[in-house]
Amino acid sequence: MSSQPTLIDLSKITSPAELRRIMHDLAREGKRIDGRAPDQMRPIRMEVGILSNADGSALVTYGDTVAIAAVYGPREVHPRHLALPDRAILRVRYHMTPFSTPDERKRPEPTRREIEISKVIRQALEPVVLLEQFPRTTIDVFIEILQADGSTRVASITAASLALADAGIPMKDLVLGVSVGKIGDLIIVDLNRYEDAYGDGDMPIAIMYNKGLVTLLQADGQWSPEEIMRGVELAYKAAESIYRAARDVIKSKYVEAAKTTQ
Amino acid sequence: MYSVSITTQPEILPQLRRESLRRIIEQGVRSDGRGKFDYRKIAIHVGSVRTADGSAIVHLGNTKVIAGVKVGIGVPFPDTPDEGALIVNLEMPPIAAPTIEPGPPDENAIEIARVVDRTIRHSGFIDFKSLCIVPGKHVYMLWVDVYVLNHDGNLYDAACIAATAALASTTLPRAVIEQDQVRLAREERAPLKVNVDALPLTITFAKVGNTILVDPTLEEENVCDSKITVGVAKDKIVAIQKTDGALTRDNIGQMIPKAVELYRSLREIVINALQSPHRELII
Numbered sequence: 001m002s003s004q005p006t007l008i009d010l011s012k013i014t015s016p017a018e019l020r021r022i023m024h025d026l027a028r029e030g031k032r033i034d035g036r037a038p039d040q041m042r043p044i045r046m047e048v049g050i051l052s053n054a055d056g057s058a059l060v061t062y063g064d065t066v067a068i069a070a071v072y073g074p075r076e077v078h079p080r081h082l083a084l085p086d087r088a089i090l091r092v093r094y095h096m097t098p099f100s101t102p103d104e105r106k107r108p109e110p111t112r113r114e115i116e117i118s119k120v121i122r123q124a125l126e127p128v129v130l131l132e133q134f135p136r137t138t139i140d141v142f143i144e145i146l147q148a149d150g151s152t153r154v155a156s157i158t159a160a161s162l163a164l165a166d167a168g169i170p171m172k173d174l175v176l177g178v179s180v181g182k183i184g185d186l187i188i189v190d191l192n193r194y195e196d197a198y199g200d201g202d203m204p205i206a207i208m209y210n211k212g213l214v215t216l217l218q219a220d221g222q223w224s225p226e227e228i229m230r231g232v233e234l235a236y237k238a239a240e241s242i243y244r245a246a247r248d249v250i251k252s253k254y255v256e257a258a259k260t261t262q
Numbered sequence: 263m264y265s266v267s268i269t270t271q272p273e274i275l276p277q278l279r280r281e282s283l284r285r286i287i288e289q290g291v292r293s294d295g296r297g298k299f300d301y302r303k304i305a306i307h308v309g310s311v312r313t314a315d316g317s318a319i320v321h322l323g324n325t326k327v328i329a330g331v332k333v334g335i336g337v338p339f340p341d342t343p344d345e346g347a348l349i350v351n352l353e354m355p356p357i358a359a360p361t362i363e364p365g366p367p368d369e370n371a372i373e374i375a376r377v378v379d380r381t382i383r384h385s386g387f388i389d390f391k392s393l394c395i396v397p398g399k400h401v402y403m404l405w406v407d408v409y410v411l412n413h414d415g416n417l418y419d420a421a422c423i424a425a426t427a428a429l430a431s432t433t434l435p436r437a438v439i440e441q442d443q444v445r446l447a448r449e450e451r452a453p454l455k456v457n458v459d460a461l462p463l464t465i466t467f468a469k470v471g472n473t474i475l476v477d478p479t480l481e482e483e484n485v486c487d488s489k490i491t492v493g494v495a496k497d498k499i500v501a502i503q504k505t506d507g508a509l510t511r512d513n514i515g516q517m518i519p520k521a522v523e524l525y526r527s528l529r530e531i532v533i534n535a536l537q538s539p540h541r542e543l544i545i
Contacts, residue, residue, distance in 0.1 A: 122268075217502055
């Protein structure tokens, strides 16, 4: 079902243990199951303005992971007591559609995982949005995962960032999401679902590209302090290509808009 | 709006107090006299809740949390048929602070529980395979419930110490297999095997301006720009969670090795406490 070029035929693998072993054998040679180099992202696709009702919207794919984000606002806050007198509030919802996973249907009600991810995405976006320009309002960011193949939270952050820019909301920078992981001693970027499930560590990172600041940093698995720093370096490198693609998409949107209004 | 994460209301703190607190912290002074990388006084009582299968009460300065372990039987996950399960839950009852409303765990409580869960899970502290009763059918479930009794900041580290210490003090009731059923003989017990070498603990830092400090009080959390929790086991990083604000690459490069360094002394304190269980329930 994967559209990625694969190095091995996944349909011939019978058990998770076997896949784990193959992944680790490949990693010792610096290889990955889908044939990518350790520092290579999957193909990225970005579009903005995909939903006409939203003030801003974006679609971002990292390989087979598909995230869409819609931004509504700045708009009035209901209930009103949530409003802040000196700035806008940001409301973020990350949600996976029930059909987004390859195995069983995911129940649509929010899980503890989705509640946590909604929070860390909000805190990844808050440092970039100029909330103080819109007191007493809310800026709502809604994210739906249509297909999940690893790295969904970081693809969501890139999508949210593009949707905010598409909505014309002033920001200090673009924030780009990228996941870093490790398989054995090999540090890799942009994990797919197998690398996420059977690797030895996962570290999602969001980076404000121009300011060089990290606004989301999580990790699990087992890492040495030196591996963490190598992972952070790889993330900065990957963020550069994501940033270029994101900037170009936003730029071309305004170039198009200028053409049609002349 | 259900399940939406919302920008939090800042704690009401007079502007003057906020500014003066930040100014003195940036000069390297803390209002309780600690150095930047000093923990508050830690007291740990393990095994004093008699109805639990394992328990710990942790004082971290004025922060107080209690963790209780209940052992149950469940069905293993399909992808790990020979492994038991660990479930960490954290509750903030309204007794813990004047600002807490009753209700199910909010996003903050869920986040802390999940970070503590990941820290323990990836540390190698628990041998999940030793919790298997009948592969694919019956396994032990370790339910860890952490209750915050008094919130004075750094709930992450207090909750992780409590959960880890409670697990280390846990005894497993013997599983009795009768035909296809399994029940627990609660009167026959054996200690839960844990790998104390890989004791999982979190180290939480707060950043105020360019100053980084460890084990923030609630007051320090309320004025800080950014917070980061690092889960450590032995010499490995097993979890990271940045919450508020933004960090530079240098901040990360400073905090990660510092966390490993601070872990060693924190581990000593926890291990000493594990060697002297308490019979009396002292809050």
